[in-house]
Amino acid sequence: MTAQLDGLRCHHSVLVIDADDTLDKVLVPVLRRHAAGGEPVLLVVGAHTERVLRQGLGDAADRLEWGAQEQFYRQLGLAYSGFMRHLREQSAHGRRVHVFGEPGYAGERLTAYLPYEAFYNEIFPAFGSPLTCVYDQRTHPAGVIEEMRQVHSEEWTERGCLPNATYVPPGQFLNDRLRPLAPVPPHVEVDTVVCDLSELTTCRTTLGRWAAAHHLPQATLAQVLVAVNEVVTNGLGHGRTPVRVRAWRHETNLVVQADDHGGRRIPPDAGYRPPKQPRDPMGLWAARQAADILATDTSGGLTSVRMSFPHPPSVS
Amino acid sequence: MERQSEVLGGCELVWASAEVRLGGEIDSANVSLVEQRVLPLISGPVTVIDCRSVTFLDAGGVRMLARFGAAALSANTVVRVRCSPWMTITLELCGFEELPGLVLTHEEPS
Known part of the structure; x- marks a missing residue:
């Protein structure tokens, strides 16, 4: 039997959106609990997700911190180090913040972001703040969503935050997906x-x-x-x-x-x-x-x- | 102390008492030489290293700055480094906005 974890005991979890009501059913109750308990939360999500969450949360939405997605996620490596810096600062002040991030990447950038997602598992637990990543499986290829599950140690479902059975440690994940580079074009500048x-x-x-x-x-x-x-x-x-x-x-x-x-x-x-x-x-x-x-x-x-x-x- | 200068690869070093000025580019080709020349100039209660004219700094240059800081700590002196925008970019990319032993100030890009 799989143990249910509460939000603040998760380390690096994924929420895969598979229907219009996923956010309302899974995330809104979690955010309501955080808001009611006065637990710090930072949401860095896209405009659509923010709109749905604000609608579901009502006044409680204003008790949560909202970050600018285009600022946090402007470059892959800078997103990784930006979250790291933010959580390190929070940790230095003795604060635990549940961060919810929705990278706006697609295509090649999204697959190139997977190794960073893998390393969040190794680097971020030291800061004591959980990170939950939100991906919509209706807008990304199924294979990428499966890989996304492999790089998150937990997954949010209607039953709570559960250990992810398909999780792969970062070193193994990177070894398994070594790919040759596409050829250099015949004419370069x-x-x-x-x-x-x-x-x-x-x-x-x-x-x-x-x-x-x-x-x-x-x-x-x-x-x-x-x-x-x-x-x-x-x-x-x-x-x-x-x-x-x-x-x-x-x-x-x-x-x-x-x-x-x-x-x-x-x-x-x-x-x-x-x-x-x-x-x-x-x-x-x-x-x-x-x-x-x-x-x-x-x-x-x-x-x-x-x-x-x-x-x-x-x-x- | 009389003002003196020396060109170290693509980097120009000018120094007088308690003030060192670096300009140009610092990379793996000249970083050891720059470090070797500047370290003995860290003396007295306060040394200012004016790097506002540095137009390139690599990760090896960040290590060099860290060693300036270590020298300042061991000599119990204050070393102020005035960083050019280029230096700030490299320091940030390497993840070292602060370095022990150094007081870093950052110039705004013009």
């Missing part, structure tokens, strides 16, 4: 090589001109250069030269790929754990934060890292 550290400046200048030609705002351009610089530096330090850097535009993204000739496998979990102190490895962490999507692949004697930056930024 930048194609250059970096043979030693003294050429990093030239590489940044080349990419900076390319990104500026695409009218990226200064802050986003800086993110492109930080991410690429860290990945190329890693390639020079841990792989084999030369490091080939190619860049192109793909639909609403600017994409940069760095290939070194080391052919070593980058551990699938690299860059998902925040550095605790500056001497910890942090190049790939910083690159994952700066890029929206970062994927790695090792094949044909090459170690490849592909980074994708939204263009225009913050478009999902």
Whole structure:
């Protein structure tokens, strides 16, 4: 028999919306209990979900904190670290907050967000605040929803928050879903090589001109250069030269790929754990934060890292 | 102390008593050299490291700043670092908005 957990004893749970009344039946009663008990709640959900919840909650909705979905979820890595920072601050003040998040991602961005969801299980329990993620199975492919269940240790149902039988630990989840990168297009806008550290400046200048030609705002351009610089530096330090850097535009993204000739496998979990102190490895962490999507692949004697930056930024 | 300067790869270092100015780019190609030159300049009750003209800093540069902070703590001195917007971006991406031993101030982007 499966034990029912109350909201504040859950760690990282998912609520899969499968009908118009799921929110009313499952989430509204939980939020009412939190509001009645004066328990802090932060909701970062889409406009439709907020409207349904506010309707169901009535005046109680005003006793809950509502965050801006487009702000919290503007980039994948920044969403992850943003929630982490928020809950760390709450924990430092001795507060436990039940966070309800509804990422507005779809398609490639949603599948690229799954590893972050997996790592919430490992990183977030230390803060003592539960995180419940809301996904609507009517708007996402069934396979993605099944994977979403694998990365949440609990699931909300009408019977409460239950341990999730299909849960897979983050390391295993990442190992199981290693995929080769899609081919680089035959025509790219930048194609250059970096043979030693003294050429990093030239590489940044080349990419900076390319990104500026695409009218990226200064802050986003800086993110492109930080991410690429860290990945190329890693390639020079841990792989084999030369490091080939190619860049192109793909639909609403600017994409940069760095290939070194080391052919070593980058551990699938690299860059998902925040550095605790500056001497910890942090190049790939910083690159994952700066890029929206970062994927790695090792094949044909090459170690490849592909980074994708939204263009225009913050478009999902 | 007389004002002195030195170019370290893409980074220019200018220093006089209790004030150090860094400008240009700091990455893995020159970070060790910059650190080696600046560390001995951390002395006296307060040292100001003016980095408002730094136009690039990588994760290795964040480690360098952390070592400046460690040096300040062990010498029991105050080190104020005036960060350029570029530095702030890298510090934030690395998750180190604060570093022990350093008083960081952040310039607004122009």
